[in-house]
Amino acid sequence: MKEIILIFLSFFLGLAGAWALIWFGERIGMMDLPNERSSHNKKICKGAGIGLLFAILVVSFFLKIAHFLWLPSLAVSVASLWGGDRYKLTVKQRLFVHFGCSLYFLLFLSETIKMGGAFYLLCIPLAVFIVGTSNFYNFMDGIDGIAGIAGLIGFLLLANYGKCINADPNYITFCVCISASCIGFLFFNFPKAKVFLGDVGSILIGFIFSCLTILLAHSAMDFLIMSGFIFPFYIDEISTMVVRIKDKEPLIIAHRRHIYxxxxxxxxxxxxxxxxxxxxxxxxxxxxxxxxxxxxISAIFTTYFIYSILFIVISLFIRFRFC
Structure with missing residues (x-):
């Protein structure tokens, strides 16, 4: 019964966050103004991800989610609200926050799972994975519905897989609750956006998804499988980065070159x-x-290879036609 209440509460918090920003966003300066790189042509309020943040915090309290998951998620989200949606932090400042929060999560997690030195050797590559996923998710949040739908499906897949590997039931419920909050947000973002997640939401989703992927994994195979639950975001962003590097285009400059x-x-x-x-x-x-x-493991890599080739072939056709 508690789980059902938390799922519905998460839905309403996601809904309420979007509704609140629609009504008050312009008054507090939370507006996304269109420019030559935007995929929308009118000003729209942003920052609705605050509803997802509240859902995560409330659910974390009642499910007794570890502090090393919800606390850095809070810090990343607030920094994104302040330094991305409301004011501006430099790229270096934002990355400093992201890496700091990632290492906080990983170091406390290592103490919990008691892997010792073996896990410490993985901290830097895993921190890169968390920071990369957080920012990839943010970069892919550019059209109506795409980030909310990816969050809805990604966390449901995590919950389903977590159940298959006998993960902690509280974390399975946690994943379902995040999906429910994404549904609430989508009521105002899909099919036609009245409000955007903003950095406060998109970076938060990417951060907590990557942290849960690490936390729930019992093996390298589990990690590889769960990482693929937002595969389209990874392959679109990575392939676009390759194209931009080839064209000698600065990666920190906003653009409209993703396939989506x-x-x-x-x-x-x-x-x-x-x-x-x-x-x-x-x-x-x-x-x-x-x-x-x-x-x-060979079948996992083969599956990744097949879907990667499929996406790249389609993307090359689109790029040759429109770029």
């Missing part, structure tokens, strides 16, 4: 259709990875 942006802007595909398409692709990849798990 080309589909929505150059091809004039409705935002909702692109977002749903990415969500379907995300679900197919996630379910495929779980399905091939009994075949071993």
């Amino acid at each position: 942006q080309l589909l929505a802007n150059e091809m004039k595909t409705p935002h909702w259709l692109v977002s749903v398409g990415y969500g379907i692709f995300q679900a197919i990849v996630g379910l495929s990875l779980m399905a091939v798990k009994p075949l071993g």
Whole structure:
């Protein structure tokens, strides 16, 4: 019964956060103004991810989620609200916060799982994974519905997989609650956005998704499978970075060169259709990875390879046509 109440509460907090920003966002300066790199053509309030943050904090209290998960998530989200949505922090300042919060999570986690020196050797690459995922998620939040749908599906996949590997039931419920808060937010963001997540929400989702992937994993295979639960975001961002590096374009400059942006802007595909398409692709990849798990690690890498080639072939066709 407690779990059901928390799920509904998370939904309403996600809904309330979006509603509040629609009504009060302009008064407190939380507006996203369109420019030449935007995929929208009118000013829209941002920062609705604050509802997801409240849902995470409330659920963490009642489910007794470890402080080393919710506390750095709070810090990352508040820093993103302050330094991304409301004012501006430099890239170095933001990365400093992200890495600091990632190391806080990893060092306290290492004490909990008592892996000792072996885990410490992984701290830096895992911190890079957390920071990369947090920022990739933020970069991919550019059209109506895409980030909310990815969060909804990604955390449901985590919950389902967590159940399969006998993870702590509280963390399984936690994942479902985050999905529920994404649904609440989507009521005002999909199919036509009245409000945006903002950095406070998108970086938060990426951060907590990557932390849960590490926390729930019992093995390297578990980690590889769960990482793929937001595969479309990874492959779109990484392939776009390769293209931009090839063209000698600074990576910190905002752009409209992701495949989802080309589909929505150059091809004039409705935002909702692109977002749903990415969500379907995300679900197919996630379910495929779980399905091939009994075949071993080689099958996991083969699955990644097949879907990566498929995405790259389609993306090359789109880029050659519109770039």
